[in-house]
Amino acid sequence: MAYLRSIDHPYQGTAQPYCFYCGATINYPAIHRVGSTGAITLHSNCAVDLSIKIMADVNHMQNDTNRRIRM
Numbered sequence: 001m002a003y004l005r006s007i008d009h010p011y012q013g014t015a016q017p018y019c020f021y022c023g024a025t026i027n028y029p030a031i032h033r034v035g036s037t038g039a040i041t042l043h044s045n046c047a048v049d050l051s052i053k054i055m056a057d058v059n060h061m062q063n064d065t066n067r068r069i070r071m
């Protein structure tokens, strides 16, 4: 949804004080995503690490199910 440049941002109400991935206090700039059931805030390096793990999970699932999730 956005990256947050400082504590003073339009997502103030949903930004989390701790990183979703590592649990350490959020500092800025940070990555912020709002989903249908909640919001996550991450350090930029943690967003990279988590996105790589998510893509690896999708790749494994594609291999296990022998089908592509998207063409």
Ligand SMILES: [Zn+2]
Binding pocket: 019, 020, 021, 022, 023, 024, 042, 043, 046
């Ligand atoms: Zn983190």
